[in-house]
Each structure stands twice: as C-alpha cells, then as structure tokens.
Amino acid sequence: MLPGMSISVKGTTGLIIAAAIIVAVLIAFPAYRVFFAISVGIGVIVAGILYLRNKYRPITDKDVDNKRPLGLS
Numbered sequence: 001m002l003p004g005m006s007i008s009v010k011g012t013t014g015l016i017i018a019a020a021i022i023v024a025v026l027i028a029f030p031a032y033r034v035f036f037a038i039s040v041g042i043g044v045i046v047a048g049i050l051y052l053r054n055k056y057r058p059i060t061d062k063d064v065d066n067k068r069p070l071g072l073s
Helices: 011-028 030-056
Strands: none
Touching: 011 030
C-alpha cells in the first residue's frame, strides 16, 4: 500500500474532473452510452414529477406530524 497519499479535489475542479471522466467513458464504451442515456432520462422524468408535485401541492405545516422529533425547543 502507498503511505498516506491523497489528492484533495474540491468544488468546481472536482465537477470538471467528474465530467471529463464521464465523457471519456462515454467515448470509450459504446454500451455505456445507452445505459447513461436511460439513466439521465429516468432522472429527468423523476425531477420533473417532483418539481410539478411540489409546485402544485407544496408541503405545509399541517402535513408534518412530528414537528420536533428530538423534543428540542
């Protein structure tokens, strides 16, 4: 094992590196393109459903049963 070696990547740099890895994998593996497209499609559909549900039927205080679950004031 390598002794205590770590790379610290935060924020925008990490997002750029993650996007570059995804693009590289999409180019390298054609079958992954189908899986990625299906996954993104499902994610967009679920996000749209949640957005519309919260837009037209937002959660109010009366919808929440236990407002203080830890008993803190």
